[in-house]
Amino acid sequence: MSQRATTWLLFAAMAVTVPLPYFMFVIAGLLPLVVVLWLMTTGGWGFKLFNAIHLVIYAPLLYMLAWFLARRLGALPARVRTLATLACALAIGALGALPLYGVGHNVYTPVNLYRLFQRGLG
Numbered sequence: 639m640s641q642r643a644t645t646w647l648l649f650a651a652m653a654v655t656v657p658l659p660y661f662m663f664v665i666a667g668l669l670p671l672v673v674v675l676w677l678m679t680t681g682g683w684g685f686k687l688f689n690a691i692h693l694v695i696y697a698p699l700l701y702m703l704a705w706f707l708a709r710r711l712g713a714l715p716a717r718v719r720t721l722a723t724l725a726c727a728l729a730i731g732a733l734g735a736l737p738l739y740g741v742g743h744n745v746y747t748p749v750n751l752y753r754l755f756q757r758g759l760g
Contacts, residue, residue, distance in 0.1 A: 639720045641712045647723060648704035651730040655751060657738045658696050667741035670751065671696055 639647075657668035669677075671693070678689035707726060711719050734751035 639716075639723055641708045644708035644711055644719070644723045645701070645704045647727055648707050648730070649701050651727045652700045652704060653697070655730055655733040656700065657733070658692070660692065660741060666743055667746050668739050668748075669741060669754075670739070671700060673739075673754070 653671040655670055658671060658674070660667045660669045660674065674689055674692045674696070678686050678693065708723075711722050711726070714722055737748040737750050739751050739754045740746035740748045
């Protein structure tokens with residue numbers, strides 16, 4: 639697996655599962671990047687702009703982290719690198735099972751990612 643493929647695989651896994659602080663003048667919850675992207679499609683132009691700011695900040699940070707991990711994994715032999723990349727992606731994906739996610743001003747009931755997608759944000 640090439641470094642570029644490793645970077646994008648890890649970035650995609652992080653974008654879907656890593657809980658990021660979501661701000662609405664106060665911490666409004668922890669949401670993965672894809673949910674913030676989905677929120678950007680709803681609401682008025684101010685809400686879209688507000689969510690775009692989250693994307694502009696978090697997407698490059700996640701990409702740089704994925705790039706850093708891919709560089710470190712790139713030093714390994716090819717077969718070990720592929721297995722290590724898959725192990726990292728699975729470990730990142732396991733975050734979705736933890737009750738970390740939610741949205742609500744100051745207080746929210748944390749749920750796992752699958753329940754968050756199931757019940758929606760409303």
